[in-house]
Amino acid sequence: MTPTSHHPTAAPAQRVVASYPTYAAAEQAVDYLSDQRFPVEHVAIVGRGLHSYEQVTGRMTWAKAAGYQAAGGAVLGALFGWILGLFDLVNPLVSGALLALYGAIVGAVLGAVLGLVGHALTGGRRDFASISAFRADSYDLLVDDTHAAQATQMLAAPGAPSRT
Template identity: 35%
Template sequence: MAFSNQARVPRTPTLPKGEQVAVYGTYLEAQRGVDHLADKNFPVQIVTIVGLDLRMVERVTGRLSYPRVALAGALSGAWFGTFVALLLWMFSPSGAQAFPFVAAILIGAAFGMLFSVITYSLTGGKRDFTSQSQIVASSYALLCEAEQAHKARALLQEIGGTTSGWPTPPVPAAPAGRPSDPSATYPAGPQGPPSGSPTTPPAQPTHPPAPPRL
């Protein structure tokens, strides 16, 4: 069917279904695993790559300053001016003219520089750097339908990383003030004896001796 691949992707965010067959530390390794399955004529349309433990990473690429902002604005404006000049040249009845072409580039560069400098000055120096953001996962798992999971593991054993099932969930930490050893005993509550004190039987009541009979 022509729309089988499009129908497989849900319209709303949904967790994928399947059995985990391999885990890799990088996306390139996970991609290599899928390529390996494709080379072995495995139906890769039933395989899903899932990123685990997602994190947003913002890499700082440089420092911003007025000269750098002005240069970037001039370059972007020059590209826009070149585009406008090409349109004028294509639809101008008088043909190509060097002066309007150069003038359009210079005007675009000037407006781009002015707009960039004004925009940067309005930030007040709160963000004097450039950066690029990415969503990165700590590891990447390959999921496959349960019917073909054993076959996928057998093929992926040649490159390693094979596992079974979903990752083991982390063990929750012990509550504050409680020992983490499950064999440890907790102190008794208000109804029990104090912790650490020996238990003694209650004292028996004493009676005075009976008087002798005459």
């Protein structure tokens, strides 16, 4: 056994070949390189200056808390009931569709109860719904040193995506 057989090899050195203000612009640049037959497996998109971002989508009421969880529970219950019917794990006289319906009803009720309990446990400290994400100030394209000059040249060519 060689000493390196149990350890991953070190990542190749990389350097920044371009910076973009949005992820979509960086993604477009990588797509452009791919279209030009550049070996994109040597490219990484790195977000710089990451920030947590939370978009508030609305007020969370008791009805919404119960409704969101009821909908999720109904889907899960219907799927579980359908699978039971599909494999005849319950009396074959009961159809899969009927089991899916019963599963949806039970799942919706349990989901609604859990939604109400969860909302009650917040104690009014979080009466809103939101979506969390991360944002970056800019996005750099890092390319392995062995391919960086070629990528830089390709991204500077006419027709390459803009960096602004």
